[in-house]
Amino acid sequence: MRHVIRSAAVPAILLALLPTIGILTVTPPSSIAQTSRAPRREAAVPFRVGETLTYDVTYSSYLVAGTAVTTVQDKRAIPGATSYYIVVEGRPVPMLASLYRLYYKMDTLLDSVTLLPHRGSMHAEEGARRRSALTRFDRAAGKGVFEVQTEPRGSLEFDIPPQVQDGLSGLYVLRSMTLKPGDTISLPVADEGMVYSVRANVTGSERLRVPLGEFDASVLRMTITDPAGQPAAANTAVWISNDARRLPLKMQAELAVGSFVLLLRQASP
Numbered sequence: 001m002r003h004v005i006r007s008a009a010v011p012a013i014l015l016a017l018l019p020t021i022g023i024l025t026v027t028p029p030s031s032i033a034q035t036s037r038a039p040r041r042e043a044a045v046p047f048r049v050g051e052t053l054t055y056d057v058t059y060s061s062y063l064v065a066g067t068a069v070t071t072v073q074d075k076r077a078i079p080g081a082t083s084y085y086i087v088v089e090g091r092p093v094p095m096l097a098s099l100y101r102l103y104y105k106m107d108t109l110l111d112s113v114t115l116l117p118h119r120g121s122m123h124a125e126e127g128a129r130r131r132s133a134l135t136r137f138d139r140a141a142g143k144g145v146f147e148v149q150t151e152p153r154g155s156l157e158f159d160i161p162p163q164v165q166d167g168l169s170g171l172y173v174l175r176s177m178t179l180k181p182g183d184t185i186s187l188p189v190a191d192e193g194m195v196y197s198v199r200a201n202v203t204g205s206e207r208l209r210v211p212l213g214e215f216d217a218s219v220l221r222m223t224i225t226d227p228a229g230q231p232a233a234a235n236t237a238v239w240i241s242n243d244a245r246r247l248p249l250k251m252q253a254e255l256a257v258g259s260f261v262l263l264l265r266q267a268s269p
Helices: 094-099 167-175
Strands: 052-059 066-078 081-092 102-111 117-126 129-138 143-148 156-159 184-191 194-210 213-225 234-241 248-255 258-268
Touching (some): 066 102, 081 094, 081 167, 102 167, 117 167, 156 194, 167 234, 167 248, 184 213, 194 234, 194 248, 213 248
Antiparallel strands (some): 052 066, 052 258, 066 081, 081 102, 102 117, 117 129, 129 143, 143 156, 184 194, 194 213, 213 234, 234 248, 248 258
């Protein structure tokens, strides 16, 4: 079950029920690329506080195995910065929940100016097992610190590149990008004290129907590799709407524990 608990980098919402996969951007926007020199002006983003996105999660042969809900809960002040507090939660459908308890929660503090996360956390409940982990980013030192808060062990310090994201923050950064067919996308994504490499090709635009409705969407086909250069997932893709809201409409991945597809069912307000 470790693969299920380790969810932090897929088109982030695969996040709540999947293992690590990532999110990326073509060229980092100026607000990200100039973290030390840029004035403290908030980056333009297509989301706002209160936005809630609800997904149907299909797992292997099940029609709908669960739901994932991601919310921009608030904007909060932290020392020297203001950040969006973004949360995603994943739960199985009631029939499956009656057989085996599953609950996943991931959150991130995404700087409203640089669009880089200050910290991210993951909480998982699988039957009687509970696991909570936290990653903090020290950009000035080029270090990340990972710790499992529910296990008796120390923290792990690891090197991070300047533009590293966590899985959830990466999804929201991706929404803030202008994607053009033919773009090659890359971004480092931190998870469990390691940095994954994510690459994607924007293969074009297509008309897509999801439970929320029908949209024109940009299609990103992705490859994700672990620190050893080994593939972390197969058949991974994300569809982002081409309208002003830049909604993640569909996400899919094939992992060691099975195949997952997320389809957007509701977006509010």
